[in-house]
Amino acid sequence: MFRKCKLIFIACLSFFLLAACSTESAKDQARGKKEVNLLFNFATSSLDPNVDTSYVSLRAGITETLVHLNDEDLTIEPWLAKSWDSKDGQLWNFELREGVTFQNGKPMDGKAVKASLERAMKDSLAIKNALRIESIEADGNALTIKTEVPFPEFPSELVHPNTSIIDVKESDYINKPIGTGPFAVSKFIPGTAVDLIRYESYWDGAAKLERARFSFNEDANARSLALESGDADIVFRPEVESLENLEAKDGVKVESTSTFRVHQMTMNLERKALQDIHVRKAVDALIDRSSIAETILHGHAEVATGPFLSTFSFAPDYPKKANGMEAAKAFLDQAGYKKVDGVMQKDGKPLTFTLLTYSSRADLPLIAQVFQSDAGQLGIDVKIKQIEIPEEYMASNRDWDLTTYSNLTAPRGDAGYYLNATYHPKGALNFSGADDDRLTSLIDELNVTVGQEERSDLAEEIAMYVDEQVYNSFILHPNTLVAYDADKVKNWITSRSEYYMLTNELDVK
Structure with a gap:
């Protein structure tokens, strides 16, 4: 009997040992897998690279563009195009890289690139306006592109993620675009x-x-907790308040990198109150930039005086501005507003603002709340409205006054992208509705200006004019924050442009 029990005991013990070994083996196998999980802050319902404003296809390494941005020196360099040239800035010759195939095995040649760019312009008015292409001719791996007007900075526009090259014959763009990426x-x-x-x-x-x-x-x-629990390996923009805990965790590395982004207060110039420059100045004066940078961003930001980082050659030395409650009140006095029974009003009508914000950038709703509180002290009623995709909402609706918005201003080391997109009447990001003849004329002049020094001087003049007219208010330049498991992840690079994330060099240890 004892011998029988002993045999049963040994059999059970063997079973548990085998099960344990099997479990450990499965864990070892899982650890051996060469894969990572990157957790991003913007959700998308479409992978269509030509219209998706989250740029997931490019960031995830599915697609690539003809031209690449070098994050270190802010110069453009070959990618799918190996070279380009133009004698007059209007007729451009591109030579495509040889031996490139789409993920279905088909060759990426001139004909395929032509079809992809034409599809992008057809489906995206923003890309059509940005590229200003009149015609494209393809011959083997050569492309001849003619722009509508001389456009010296045309190649830099081909850095934009929405110009990603895909095989347009594979038509499920939303769920499975076929690109050339790794x-x-x-x-x-x-x-x-x-x-x-x-x-x-x-x-x-x-x-x-x-x-x-x-x-x-x-x-x-939730993103920060996912890294702490091991559910994510790389987290883009973890919660600022969690950085200290993350840095204290063994193996976790946190990177805070200056970028080309600005948090701004976008103003809807089609709203009657904001057509008065003194009201716009009052809004600008109410923004306590230093306090916001320290309390909300915990110092991971630079106070903004304009759209461009102060280190750029085209960032002006702006004159000192009056700011604070008293300055804002003085500007409203000039606009004819008086505080009556605690309410700021003019001709018996209260001054109210509808302020849009969105949670995918966690600091923006907090900035909106700070502004709402400060405006309330002046008797201005600010109603905050949460939206999901700011570009879609602002472009389709005009029932708002202000928006806490975040935008890349010089992702190619040049001011032309932001100034065209934000202040030209045809600009893809001109949500404020700016339509100023002098401003448009200056931007058009910039678009045909050759030479970095000449372009910087003109861009500086444009930026100064925007500041004088208070077309939007600029709050701060946030750092890009990324946290990752450095014990596992190898060769991660925090891109200043925020365009390039999953690359063929990314690895695990």
């Missing part, structure tokens, strides 16, 4: 994640990772 789409769950697999025939060498997941969560606290 990763192909395995599965897309709108609003949740895109699963990626290595494209073995990638032209610049197959990715070191076998698989990757580019997932979404607009809650900054």
